[in-house]
Amino acid sequence: xxxxxxxxxxxxxxxxxxxxxxxxxxxxxxxxxxxxxxxxxxxxxxxxxxxxxxxxxxxxxxxxxxxxxxxxxxxxxxxxxxxxxxxxxxxxxxxxxxxxxxxxxxxxxxxxxxxxxxxxxxxxxxxxxxxxxxxxxxxxxxxxxxxxxxxxxxxxxxxxxxxxxxxxxxxxxxxxxxxxxxxxxxxxxxxxxxxxxxxxxxxxxxxxxxxxxxxxxxxxxxxxxxxxxxxxxxxxxxxxxxxxxxxxxxxxxxxxxxxxxxxxxxxxxxxxxxxxxxxxxxxxxxxxxxxxxxxxxxxxxxxxxxxxxxxxxxxxxxxxxxxxxxxxxxxxxxxxxxxxxxxxxxxxxxxxxxxxxxxxxxxxxxxxxxxxxxxxxxxxxxxxxxxxxxxxxxxxxxxxxxxxxxxxxxxxxxxxxxxxxxxxxxxxxxxxxxxxxxxxxxxxxxxxxxxxxxxxxxxxxxxxxxxxxxxxxxxxxxxxxxxxxxxxxxxxxxxxxxxxxxxxxxxxxxxxxxxxxxxxxxxxxxxxxxxxxxxxxxxxxxxxxxxxxxxxxxxxxxxxxxxxxxxxxxxxxxxxxxxxxxxxxxxxxxxxxxxxxxxxxxxxxxxxxxxxxxxxxxxxxxxxxxxxxxxxxxxxxxxxxxxxxxxxxxxxxxxxxxxxxxxxxxxxxxxxxxxxxxxxxxxxxxxxxxxxxxxxxxxxxxxxxxxxxxxxxxxxxxxxxxxxxxxxxxxxxxxxxxxxxxxxxxxxxxxxxxxxxxxxxxxxxxxxxxxxxxxxxxxxxxxxxxxxxxxxxxxxxxxxxxxxxxxxxxxxxxxxxxxxxxxxxxxxxxxxxxxxxxxxxxxxxxxxxxxxxxxxxxxxxxxxxxxxxxxxxxxxxxxxxxxxxxxxxxxxxxxxxxxxxxxxxxxxxxxxxxxxxxxxxxxxxxxxxxxxxxxxxxxxxxxxxxx
Numbered sequence: 001x002x003x004x005x006x007x008x009x010x011x012x013x014x015x016x017x018x019x020x021x022x023x024x025x026x027x028x029x030x031x032x033x034x035x036x037x038x039x040x041x042x043x044x045x046x047x048x049x050x051x052x053x054x055x056x057x058x059x060x061x062x063x064x065x066x067x068x069x070x071x072x073x074x075x076x077x078x079x080x081x082x083x084x085x086x087x088x089x090x091x092x093x094x095x096x097x098x099x100x101x102x103x104x105x106x107x108x109x110x111x112x113x114x115x116x117x118x119x120x121x122x123x124x125x126x127x128x129x130x131x132x133x134x135x136x137x138x139x140x141x142x143x144x145x146x147x148x149x150x151x152x153x154x155x156x157x158x159x160x161x162x163x164x165x166x167x168x169x170x171x172x173x174x175x176x177x178x179x180x181x182x183x184x185x186x187x188x189x190x191x192x193x194x195x196x197x198x199x200x201x202x203x204x205x206x207x208x209x210x211x212x213x214x215x216x217x218x219x220x221x222x223x224x225x226x227x228x229x230x231x232x233x234x235x236x237x238x239x240x241x242x243x244x245x246x247x248x249x250x251x252x253x254x255x256x257x258x259x260x261x262x263x264x265x266x267x268x269x270x271x272x273x274x275x276x277x278x279x280x281x282x283x284x285x286x287x288x289x290x291x292x293x294x295x296x297x298x299x300x301x302x303x304x305x306x307x308x309x310x311x312x313x314x315x316x317x318x319x320x321x322x323x324x325x326x327x328x329x330x331x332x333x334x335x336x337x338x339x340x341x342x343x344x345x346x347x348x349x350x351x352x353x354x355x356x357x358x359x360x361x362x363x364x365x366x367x368x369x370x371x372x373x374x375x376x377x378x379x380x381x382x383x384x385x386x387x388x389x390x391x392x393x394x395x396x397x398x399x400x401x402x403x404x405x406x407x408x409x410x411x412x413x414x415x416x417x418x419x420x421x422x423x424x425x426x427x428x429x430x431x432x433x434x435x436x437x438x439x440x441x442x443x444x445x446x447x448x449x450x451x452x453x454x455x456x457x458x459x460x461x462x463x464x465x466x467x468x469x470x471x472x473x474x475x476x477x478x479x480x481x482x483x484x485x486x487x488x489x490x491x492x493x494x495x496x497x498x499x500x501x502x503x504x505x506x507x508x509x510x511x512x513x514x515x516x517x518x519x520x521x522x523x524x525x526x527x528x529x530x531x532x533x534x535x536x537x538x539x540x541x542x543x544x545x546x547x548x549x550x551x552x553x554x555x556x557x558x559x560x561x562x563x564x565x566x567x568x569x570x571x572x573x574x575x576x577x578x579x580x581x582x583x584x585x586x587x588x589x590x591x592x593x594x595x596x597x598x599x600x601x602x603x604x605x606x607x608x609x610x611x612x613x614x615x616x617x618x619x620x621x622x623x624x625x626x627x628x629x630x631x632x633x634x635x636x637x638x639x640x641x642x643x644x645x646x647x648x649x650x651x652x653x654x655x656x657x658x659x660x661x662x663x664x665x666x667x668x669x670x671x672x673x674x675x676x677x678x679x680x681x682x683x684x685x686x687x688x689x690x691x692x693x694x695x696x697x698x699x700x701x702x703x704x705x706x707x708x709x710x711x712x713x714x715x716x717x718x719x720x721x722x723x724x725x726x727x728x729x730x731x732x733x734x735x736x737x738x739x740x741x742x743x744x745x746x747x748x749x750x751x752x753x754x755x756x757x758x759x760x761x762x763x764x765x766x767x768x769x770x771x772x773x774x775x776x777x778x779x780x781x782x783x784x785x786x787x788x789x790x791x792x793x794x795x796x797x798x799x800x801x802x803x804x805x806x807x808x809x810x811x812x813x814x815x816x817x818x819x820x821x822x823x824x825x826x827x828x829x830x831x832x833x834x835x836x837x838x839x840x841x842x843x844x845x846x847x848x849x850x851x852x853x854x855x856x857x858x859x860x861x862x863x864x865x866x867x868x869x870x871x872x873x874x875x876x877x878x879x880x881x882x883x884x885x886x887x888x889x890x891x892x893x894x895x896x897x898x899x900x901x902x903x904x905x906x907x908x909x910x911x912x913x914x915x916x917x918x919x920x921x922x923x924x925x926x927x928x929x930x931x932x933x934x935x936x937x938x939x940x941x942x943x944x945x946x947x
Contacts, residue, residue, distance in 0.1 A: 391437030696893030790840025
């Protein structure tokens with residue numbers, strides 16, 4: 001039944017309870033209530049009630065946002081789709097903006113996010129009142145209402161950024177501009193005037209500065225794809241506002257005691273420079289004449305920016321703006337005077353390379369945050385990275401001058417360090433980073449430095465200034481920088497140099513400073529994937545002498561329970577195991593024992609997705625390396641892994657269960673004998689609907705089910721056939737899980753006894769066709785036609801037609817013409833094994849369509865195109881080896897274990913001459929109609945003559 005607002009209030013109160021049992025009760029009741037049509041409207045009614053406690057209203061706002069996020073889009077799966085009639089949806093669209101404007105700020109923010117989520121699917125076609133409603137309310141005298149509308153518009157229009165342009169996107173932007181561009185500029189102008197006219201009204205200033213910053217964020221979104229004609233015509237108006245903002249100061253909205261949080265003016269100016277950066281980076285023609293003026297304005301503002309953390313964002317975007325200009329030939333005159341380059345390096349680059357007290361505190365107190373910005377880049381570039389980028393771009397435009405100035409300053413900084421090595425370590429640290437800036441001309445995060453400045457002797461600098469610090473550290477922060485230097489220039493070192501550096505790096509793994517031993521682990525991992533002429537620079541023989549020290553020191557970091565889980569140490573361990581391959585066999589038991597101990601610790605509180613992933617990858621590497629050579633070793637792995645895996649499953653650790661299922665599948669696939677008692681006991685619980693209801697479990701469980709199906713005795717799994725087909729039906733009904741559903745069906749079709757399956761195929765095809773009719777997505781058409789090919793290839797085309805015709809007369813031929821062959825007009829197979837299965841399936845279909853000239857021509861065209869494509873049919877894909885850099889998503893509920901990947905399986909391994917099979921099938925036809933494409937016809941003739 002539909003809850004009343006009071007009943008909903010009581011349920012939400014339960015969800016906020018500190019008692020876990022009561023909280024679970026509330027969550028379950030809320031989930032049940034969510035499935036009742038009209039529930040979302042009740043949530044909004046509660047939101048609008050001032051009589052309800054603020055915390056409960058806030059919880060309701062989050063709940064509504066989650067409902068919208070999961071199921072507002074009409075393309076959502078049926079089980080996720082929000083329970084509302086079309087009339088109720090329209091009612092929400094009509095009143096939600098009005099409601100958002102009167103809510104308290106904390107709730108308003110959630111409501112604004114909900115509107116943006118709804119707009120992602122409905123705006124503008126199904127929600128044409130949204131834009132006029134926002135514009136109308138932006139004219140309010142209450143700036144809280146204005147800011148609420150601006151925040152909502154900002155959330156909606158951010159979707160215009162960072163996406164590839166297409167017709168639909170441009171239509172949406174054009175619609176938005178027509179209704180929003182002029183009111184936005186008018187509001188920007190009036191708000192700027194009000195800010196300047198009321199310098200002493202702090203409350204109004206804060207509201208207007210916040211609003212103007214949001215206006216600039218919206219302006220940035222509207223300009224991201226292209227400079228709109230309206231704003232091009234009004235460029236002088238907008239640039240006048242931007243210039244006023246960059247020069248604006250007002251102590252009344254500044255807190256001189258604040259060191260960390262940027263002020264409203266800082267945020268405003270950062271948003272302005274972001275727009276200038278966009279214009280400068282895109283070389284917008286109307287902006288080009290204004291570049292000298294704004295370069296000077298940004299330069300002057302940058303000179304007044306302090307070294308405090310609160311100015312990091314503003315400093316970074318200002319430096320990026322200058323950096324984007326200095327590298328372009330068209331702006332060369334602005335920077336070509338020698339004193340300009342000197343000032344850039346002296347007054348911008350070097351001060352922003354220097355380590356600050358705040359950085360040192362971060363290094364020691366929050367090493368994870370320090371490394372996030374320094375090692376591989378955080379969400380936004382740090383001052384140091386931006387300063388190095390500016391210096392690199394100066395070098396690209398003015399190589400000799402920038403190199404000479406840089407080397408002079410490096411010498412001065414090193415001389416400063418030598419006067420007091422303990423007190424002036426920051427000078428040497430800045431010198432090293434200055435050298436990085438002038439030396440590196442091309443690099444990538446994955447591959448390292450690929451091109452260096454010929455005027456800089458990197459290895460000589462290393463030998464004189466970096467190597468001694470690695471041998472005898474003088475300051476822990478300087479040591480970390482020197483270790484990073486090795487990682488940065490790993491491509492420039494010879495194999496012999498890298499091997500000689502390994503003992504020093506292993507020694508630094510012992511450091512009590514988290515950043516130092518983490519940088520050492522990071523660098524070791526990078527060295528192990530560095531290649532020269534296609535071969536690893538460090539190979540098994542090079543690693544063998546250091547193996548004991550590596551394991552000892554890395555596990556000392558991993559086993560230390562006072563430190564947070566160290567993903568870099570675990571990744572380095574994983575990489576060592578990869579390099580060693582089956583050479584690790586003598587140490588397998590000892591390494592696996594340490595890994596399972598680590599698993600037992602983190603299972604109690606999984607908090608680092610990267611660490612967890614590399615932990616399971618390490619286990620998977622061990623399994624693959626050992627069991628590929630000795631399949632009988634699976635029993636030893638099972639003995640050691642089953643207890644911790646059983647613990648994970650019993651504790652229901654949702655972050656780990658997908659990993660456990662993947663490794664279990666890997667073990668089962670390597671297992672030389674059939675299913676043992678342990679696997680048999682595990683199988684029935686795997687069919688429980690609750691375990692499949694978790695999105696992250698589905699791909700891993702599907703993989704495990706397929707492994708079960710491949711192992712004898714087949715009659716054991718056959719007992720549970722109905723349960724598996726029930727899972728298939730549930731998966732295939734969901735667009736998120738359709739691929740997994742078809743993967744499971746493929747294995748059931750291949751491995752289940754035909755006697756058990758024949759009677760079920762009409763029902764199976766009915767499920768598939770019902771889904772095809774309800775939601776004919778390109779991916780599902782690909783999946784279902786691939787299944788048709790597999791089925792026909794295994795049992796014959798005539799048998800396939802017979803099954804379909806037994807359901808409805810003529811259904812088989814209808815599907816062949818309108819679904820199966822139709823798919824290839826726009827979507828040809830590209831995966832090599834998919835190509836082979838397609839060729840086999842279509843060959844065995846040919847006799848069934850031999851009397852239909854159009855169908856024969858369409859089928860022949862597909863066969864010819866597939867055989868004339870690149871690459872061997874059925875061969876492993878080019879990317880069969882795991883990638884060097886493993887993608888681990890912190891937001892995803894499922895991450896594939898690359899080292900536990902399922903081997904490429906060939907369902908037609910007995911067919912080795914696919915081309916011969918095709919030629920034979922074509923020659924067996926009573927007649928071959930001519931193909932419409934002359935090139936395809938020529939290829940067909942050549943193919944027929946080849947046999």
